[in-house]
Amino acid sequence: MSLVKQLILAICLFLLIAFSGSFLVSLESSRNQLQTQLRSHAQDAATALGLSLTPHVQDPAMVELMVSSIFDSGYFARIRVYAVSDGQVIVERVRSLDETKAPDWFVRLVNLQEQTGDAIIMNGWQQFARVEVVSHPQFALNKLWDSALGTLAWLVVCGLFSALLGALLLKRQLMPLMSMADQAEAITRREYRTLPRIPRTPELKHVVMAMNQMVGKLKTLFEEEAAQTEHYRRQAYHDALTDLPNRLSFDHTLAAALTSTESLEGHLLGLRISDLNKINQQLGGARTDALLKSIGTQLKALQEAHPSWLCCRSRGGEFLILAPGSNLESVQAVTEQLAIQTAALEALTELHEQQPLEFGIAGYRIGDDSKQLLGRVDQAMTESSLSGTSIKPGYKPASEDDQTLNNAHEWRSLLEQALKDFQFTLHFQPVLQGADLKQLLHQKLLVRMRSADGQLMMAGQFLPWVERLGLSAAFDRCMVGLALSHLQRHPGPLALSITNDTLHSAENRKQIRQLLEQHRNEAAHLTLEVDARYLQNCDDLASLAQDLRPLSVQLGLQHFGRQLSLIGELALIGLSYLKIESSFIRDLDTESDKHLYLEALVRTAQRIDLLLIAEQVQSQGEIAALKAAGIEAMQGRALAEPGEWKTEGNT
Incomplete structure (x- = not known):
């Protein structure tokens, strides 16, 4: 009572x-x-x-x-x-x-x-x-x-009157205690927040201040641990001169992008300053370093504009940009703009010889060989040419027999019809946990779509067009509707990804919440996943978590690994788990340089009692290495292939 x-x-x-x-x-x-x-x-x-x-x-x-x-x-x-x-x-x-x-x-x-x-x-x-x-x-x-x-x-x-007045007065006096109870419950949900209002009652004031001090210490501890882990990551995966990811980080990300069927197809951009040694002799080491830093600044701005892309310094004067989900027209526009900005740098304009910049574009598909792709972009850079004062980048397509749709009108017609009639095929891949990886955490919902000729397309083929044509909000509502319909027939834990547009739009979040409110029983089994690469801050993520909490819908973060600076804020939100980006997992058993960062990430997550899940695990060697690092929840082809729902084994 x-x-x-x-x-x-x-x-x-x-x-x-x-x-x-x-x-x-x-x-x-x-x-x-x-x-x-x-x-x-x-x-x-x-x-x-x-x-x-x-x-x-x-x-x-x-x-x-x-x-x-x-x-x-x-x-x-x-x-x-x-x-x-x-x-x-x-x-x-x-x-x-x-x-x-x-x-x-x-x-x-x-x-x-x-x-x-x-x-x-x-x-x-x-x-x-x-x-x-x-x-x-x-x-x-x-x-x-x-x-x-x-x-x-x-x-x-x-x-x-006395009971009412006494209840009101008591409730007012006990508000700090209720707030502390909520604060304690929030800690169990991995939300570490302080109470802004300090009560005047001396006894309660002392308790509230002690609780706030404890939460502040915990948050500081997490931030220090995250800062140390981020330091390890930058040491291993960043170029000290330009503050861009280095070639090692690029190789890991490229390998993950080419081996996962759930990745997006796209393009690889190359920028090269030819004969850097000669330029170094003409300008001097300090000015040459300043030139490279200037190019790095431009690429960091490009990275901020496209969070899912990866801009890195490969070696010397060569820079690479991995652009998943991009189309040729947008990539050419970005390359031309980048060429204009780079060519206008003061150090380059002072050179008396021919413009030393080379730009190239190479398309890629899932399953391509990384060496062949790098060879294509190298050849494309070699074939770039000057047209007056502008630079025309070279281009090498992914293949000559590209049969996919390239016309925006055709894509819009196909996607709008699919969204209208819910013409998507649902595939599922189990996420397993435990020492023996036998316990089902949830099923991850993966979507497929039929092309005009009846072929089943992976999400990586059509999702870029969904975003490009402004259909992300409609697509998310469609996927949530399909997931709720599936849960009516097969109740059980289910995870579903939502797009960046829904995360950052209050109106889109409201529509998703209203849809979930209409099916509260089914929604209680659902976990929505957000792409960590699009997180600049945690405000929208916190708003989404607040909207979902009354509906018992959980929230997870996928493709996590480069955002450790946000770990202190993430600890306040109450996430269910973090899915580690596949680039930090690929070939973990053979590349020892990844272990230090991953172990530090595990320690940080354990301190805030946050579950880590390895995504897109491809081999038994990776499974063993992940277990050794302390990660016991995984998803990937090494555990189970994605497929349509099977009543036996999925119940």
Whole structure:
């Protein structure tokens, strides 16, 4: 029972005791007073009636009339006139004592007895008759009953008012305690937040300040651990001069992009400063380093504009840009703009020889060989040429027999029809956890779509066009609807990715929330996953978590690994898990340089009790290496191939 209810019950009990005691004391006092009044009333009535009957003692009719007139006033139980000599009754009127509105239990409790008065009727100098008057206690009982009801009503009103006022005051005083309880529950959900309002009550003030200090220490600890882990990552995967990812980071990301069927197809851009040694001799080492830093600054701006891309310094004066999900037109526009900006750098304009910049574009598909792809982009850079003062980048397509749609109108028609008729095929891949990887954490929903010729397309082929054509919000609503429909038939934990547009649009989040509210039972099994590469801050992610929490929908972060600076903020949100980007996992068993960073990431996640899941695990060697690093939840082809729902084995 809550403290407020206990307080209300105590107030009611206290008022009941107070009312009972007050009533009993008042009853005893009132009963003695009323009995005296009844006795006096009976005696006065008897005396008055005796005097009135003396002149008419020989007239029985008049005696009876006078007795009846007094008796009919209703204040008497009995009036009797009888002869003194032989006791013969001359006149008698009697009324029942049950004529009262007070209940029987109250009458028995009061025990108010009738009172008697008498007088002598004289006939000359002789006593002729005696008048006996008995007062009726009905009116005294009614008065006591009304008084008791009035007292009870007043005490009930006072009790209700006191209970309400006490509950409000107690609730106000206990708000800091409730906030601390919420704060403690939030810690169990991996949300570490402080209470901004400090109560004035000294005892509560001390407790709240202690809780805030503890949460602040935890957050600081997480941030320090994350900063140390980020330091390890930058040492291993960043170029010190340009502050861009280095060739090792690029190789890992490229390998993951080419081996996963869930990755997006796209293009690889190359930028090269030819004959860097000669430029270094002309400009000097300091100015050459400044030139490389300037190009790095431009590429970092490009990285911020396209969070899913990876811009890196490969070696010397060569830079590579991996652009998954890009189309040729947008990549050519980006390359031309980058060429203009780079060619305009002061250090390059001072060179007296031919423009040393080379740009190239090479397309790639899932399954391509990384060496062949790098060869294509190298050849494309070699074939770049000058057209006046502008640089025309070379281009090498992924293949010459490209049969996929390239026309935006055709893609829009195909996608809009699929969204309208829910013409998507759902595939599922289990996410397993435990030392033996036998326990199902959830099923990851993967979407496929039929092309115009009936071929089943992977998500990486059509998702870029979904984003490019502004259909992301409609696509997310469609996928959530399909997931809820599936959960109606097959209840169980299910994870579904949502796009960047839904994450960063309040209106899109509202529409998703309304859809989930209509299917609360099914939504309780759902986990929505957000792409960590698009996180610049955690404000929108926190808003989404707040919207989903009343619906019991969980929230996860996928493709995580480069955003460790946000780990302190992520600890406050209450995520269910982090899925580690596949580039940090690929060939983990053979590339020892990845172990230090991954182990640091595991330690950081363990400190905030956050589950880590390795995504796109491709080999048994990677599984063993991940277990050794402390990661016991995984998803990938090495565990189970994606496929359509099978009742057996998925129940």
